[in-house]
Amino acid sequence: MSIALTDSMETLKGIGPKKAELLRRVGIHTIEDLLCYYPRDYEDRRTIKKVADLAEGETALIRGRILMMVNNGYRRRSSLQLLVGDDTGGLPVLFFHMPYLHKTLSKDKLYEFYGKVTRRGDRLEMVHPQWNEVEDENAPPQGILPIYPLTEGLTQKDLRKWMTQMLPYAPLLVDYLPAELRKKENLCGLSYAVENIHFPTDGQRLREARYRLVFDELFMLQAGLFLLRSRTRTTEGSIAFSKNVSLKPFLQSFPFPLTKAQTRVLKEIETDMEAPKAMNRLVQGDVGSGKTAVAAAAIYKAVKSGYQAAFMAPTELLARQHYESLKSQFEAFRIAVAFLSGSSGAKERRQILEALKEGKIDLLIGTHAVIQDTVEFARLGLVITDEQHRFGVAQRARLVEKGQNPDVLVMTATPIPRTLAVILYGDLDISVIDELPPGRKPIETTAVTARGRKKAYHFLHQQVLKGRQAYIVAPLIEDSELVDSRSATGIFKEIEDLLPGVSAALLHGAMKQKEKDEIMERFQRGEIQVLVSTVVIEVGINVPNSTVVLIENTERFGLAQLHQLRGRVGRGAEQSYCILVSEHPSEVSKERVRILTETSDGFLIAEKDLELRGPGEFFGLRQHGLPELKVADLSRHRKVLLSVREAASAVLEQDPTLSSAENLLLKLKLQKNFEERWDPGI
Numbered sequence: 001m002s003i004a005l006t007d008s009m010e011t012l013k014g015i016g017p018k019k020a021e022l023l024r025r026v027g028i029h030t031i032e033d034l035l036c037y038y039p040r041d042y043e044d045r046r047t048i049k050k051v052a053d054l055a056e057g058e059t060a061l062i063r064g065r066i067l068m069m070v071n072n073g074y075r076r077r078s079s080l081q082l083l084v085g086d087d088t089g090g091l092p093v094l095f096f097h098m099p100y101l102h103k104t105l106s107k108d109k110l111y112e113f114y115g116k117v118t119r120r121g122d123r124l125e126m127v128h129p130q131w132n133e134v135e136d137e138n139a140p141p142q143g144i145l146p147i148y149p150l151t152e153g154l155t156q157k158d159l160r161k162w163m164t165q166m167l168p169y170a171p172l173l174v175d176y177l178p179a180e181l182r183k184k185e186n187l188c189g190l191s192y193a194v195e196n197i198h199f200p201t202d203g204q205r206l207r208e209a210r211y212r213l214v215f216d217e218l219f220m221l222q223a224g225l226f227l228l229r230s231r232t233r234t235t236e237g238s239i240a241f242s243k244n245v246s247l248k249p250f251l252q253s254f255p256f257p258l259t260k261a262q263t264r265v266l267k268e269i270e271t272d273m274e275a276p277k278a279m280n281r282l283v284q285g286d287v288g289s290g291k292t293a294v295a296a297a298a299i300y301k302a303v304k305s306g307y308q309a310a311f312m313a314p315t316e317l318l319a320r321q322h323y324e325s326l327k328s329q330f331e332a333f334r335i336a337v338a339f340l341s342g343s344s345g346a347k348e349r350r351q352i353l354e355a356l357k358e359g360k361i362d363l364l365i366g367t368h369a370v371i372q373d374t375v376e377f378a379r380l381g382l383v384i385t386d387e388q389h390r391f392g393v394a395q396r397a398r399l400v401e402k403g404q405n406p407d408v409l410v411m412t413a414t415p416i417p418r419t420l421a422v423i424l425y426g427d428l429d430i431s432v433i434d435e436l437p438p439g440r441k442p443i444e445t446t447a448v449t450a451r452g453r454k455k456a457y458h459f460l461h462q463q464v465l466k467g468r469q470a471y472i473v474a475p476l477i478e479d480s481e482l483v484d485s486r487s488a489t490g491i492f493k494e495i496e497d498l499l500p501g502v503s504a505a506l507l508h509g510a511m512k513q514k515e516k517d518e519i520m521e522r523f524q525r526g527e528i529q530v531l532v533s534t535v536v537i538e539v540g541i542n543v544p545n546s547t548v549v550l551i552e553n554t555e556r557f558g559l560a561q562l563h564q565l566r567g568r569v570g571r572g573a574e575q576s577y578c579i580l581v582s583e584h585p586s587e588v589s590k591e592r593v594r595i596l597t598e599t600s601d602g603f604l605i606a607e608k609d610l611e612l613r614g615p616g617e618f619f620g621l622r623q624h625g626l627p628e629l630k631v632a633d634l635s636r637h638r639k640v641l642l643s644v645r646e647a648a649s650a651v652l653e654q655d656p657t658l659s660s661a662e663n664l665l666l667k668l669k670l671q672k673n674f675e676e677r678w679d680p681g682i
Helices: 017-025 031-035 156-172 179-184 190-198 203-232 248-252 260-274 291-304 316-333 346-357 393-400 418-424 450-465 488-498 513-525 559-566 587-598 602-613 638-654 661-673
Strands: 041-045 059-072 079-086 089-096 110-120 123-127 130-133 143-147 280-285 308-312 337-340 363-366 380-386 407-412 429-433 444-449 469-473 504-507 530-533 546-551 577-582
Touching: 031 156, 041 110, 059 089, 143 156, 156 190, 179 638, 190 203, 203 638, 203 661, 248 291, 260 280, 260 291, 260 407, 260 429, 280 291, 291 308, 291 316, 291 380, 291 407, 308 316, 316 337, 316 363, 316 513, 337 346, 444 450, 444 587, 450 469, 450 546, 450 577, 469 488, 488 504, 488 530, 504 513, 546 559, 559 577, 559 587, 559 602, 577 587, 587 602
Parallel strands: 089 123, 280 407, 280 429, 308 363, 308 380, 337 363, 380 407, 444 577, 469 530, 469 546, 504 530, 546 577
Antiparallel strands: 041 143, 059 079, 059 110, 079 089, 110 123, 110 130
């Protein structure tokens, strides 16, 4: 039978529509997808252990016959007790809630059992091990077995069987890396790597296979970003803003001097803006570091050079906050500011669009409404997006298309580890505001268990009675039978008992935008003392009178997310507090809490978060228009990343557009991987 890698999985024997649907759920549509569906771990079944040599706590493979079988109970409450023996002794093996098993297993037959050896009283046993029947007692053990990510209905047995069937077709995979590069980097062949990532015969082969695939993934990522970066650096149609526009009068209007970090970053932005190539810069700064002040100075420069600016934020609340702040800041400098969002009225919207097109509006601030087709600028020169990772790449590109190669400034208050920032924003230059304005009091962070909850709420109550405001954050909107966690709605129902005499409001993502905005505006005006919320308060909300944030079920949040939530307080002159309440903390969640109580450095926290969660969970690469990493880990494989950067740089130095015959396959692969970001001009 002739097989092509593009063939659907349903062409394989034993895979019907139901199995095919399960495979599609995990991203396997074709035979090539199957071959590139790599294991997440391995079971080492190369050595058969004798029963007499077993030790408590080890994971082992034994081979023996069932000497005794006792079936207790019935249906769901059933248990099956086996005594499995070899020539050195017997080991009890237990299965629970598997009533069919006593009919499947047979006494005196030979089996292999693989599992963890535990102790009960004075005897060792295995509970719920994996098992398989052995036809030939002289057969070698199964070797190193792959463990694949699964979905309900798919089994390891299924995937291993199909993978074994299809591995002979691995040589059909196209090796996109140029032969010279493979030789120079001492990389094994692609088909060898794929065969040995699935079924390695020893540790050395597995290491070779993994290194090759890690190198491939990181190389594709880095080479693609280098190519895109070279395109953004073009001078074609770019704006060189006037060097004669001084920022001095604008900066003198600030009620405070800029920090050294702000001054440094602003200088980098100003240099970019005055250069003949388009600026593409990411400004990273922790909560409260003063990114908006720097962005305001860039807007001033653009407008006074005769251009318009656009400022896009991810939520209407945040966009309106920027609008109120920048409007009052620019009033004295005769800079016309307008606000546009999905909730803008038809008449107001029409007036704004006309004024924008005629050049009467200097700065347009808004949400995604700013990138709609009907929005036309007379002379767009600067584009600013806030909290970039909440936008898709295509949205940023659409805003850029509204000007003739305008300068782009991207701001994020979510500290991103440098390793990851280079990957996620490889087509941008990176500036970091790594200093907070003087006089800020550090937020006191305390961790309590469920036992300390009453005391924590009492403390929050006392702060509110002193005239302060507070946030209570829960992971869920509603109580759930499936998840043992506190919900915002559940806490809000109890609020009168928890905090008597306090005005409170509920805020969550399922509410309509208008309702959310009204609640936040009332909270900002001080009409609401306590806001019970889900993570919707995470982004950019600024209420200086808020001094306490109490976060329930901290084990359900990531480290960087907890840091962002903590940043909702500590914005005024009063001492602020963050109380972390853990219900069922795992070792990882305990570590998160420990880090938070010891440091307030957002960049250090981001590095730790990357280590604890891995890049796939830290940030979805897909939402940045980047290929996902299946084997590579940006935290663990930093050394490989350095080699890859050098290799990718060398290849592109010799062939900047990858037009040579030996690089053509590589270019096609990059085009496929970077579909969303690809520039047809490359």
